[in-house]
Amino acid sequence: LEESLGFTLFERHSRGVRLTEKGIQLQQATQLHFSELGKLLDDLRVEKHINEVRLKLTPSFAFKWLVPKLESFQLENPEIQVQIFAEGALVNSDLKDYDVAIDYGLHPYRDHDAELILDEQLLPVMSPKYLEDHRWLKTPFGDQTSSMSVNQWQAATLLHDAMPWEKATRDYEWLYWASAMGLDFKTDVGHFFNRTDMAMSAA
Structure with missing residues (x-):
């Protein structure tokens, strides 16, 4: 040139x-x-792709929520093609290469055009074996003494979704839950995963 x-x-x-x-x-x-x-x-x-919908979302949400619903959607809407772009742990909604982005974050969301489709509740989950090996977890919180509960939770193996949303600390969800339950124990310990489905599988 x-x-x-x-x-x-x-x-x-x-x-x-x-x-x-x-x-x-x-x-x-x-x-x-x-x-x-x-x-x-x-x-x-x-x-050119008038009957095509481009969805952008995280792999965990795609795998656990969207993919199981695709068959019924296809039966009801056979003329619509769905393209799924499962990104990394976080969705880049600034790059407008999609029709709909489904992201996870605090409300109100940083994009003013966003609409809330689901709320969530945070609660600990574990395998039946882990619960059986830690029978104190079966005790209702109201029946636990504060010191016993804090010490036992401090010894528990915490599994983290370390990248739940943009700018969140890696232990944010456990920290939020502990604070809501009135428990003061160190939450930045345990195992950390950059995808929700990996943390769920580890549990």
Whole structure:
């Protein structure tokens, strides 16, 4: 492009490149046109896939909640194709490469266009064997003495969804639950997973 134009667009340095003054002028003159071109291409793609829904969500939510419901959705809506993009532990809703994003986070959500579809309740879960090996867990909280409960919970193996939502601390859910139950024990211990389904399987 520089050879065709007959002038330099970039200043090249050992640490990278930056636009020259003429390069900046060219960028400013073309930026709006490229933006309009990108929007047009997006609109054309939407027309091409008018019967397609692109969903973006976390792998854990897709695996545990969405996938089991796909068959019944397909039977009721045979003309609609579903594309599922299961990202990492967190959903990047800033990149608008989807029709619907399903994310998990605090309310109100950071995106003002978001709609609440589900509430949740936090409570400890465990395998029947772990419960049998730790029979004190069967005792109602009201019947436990404070010191006994704190000491026993401190010795319990805590499993964490370490990335429940953006900017959450890795022990946030256990910390929140302990605080709500009036228990003061160290929660930043145990095993940490970057996916909810892994923590559930470990339990």
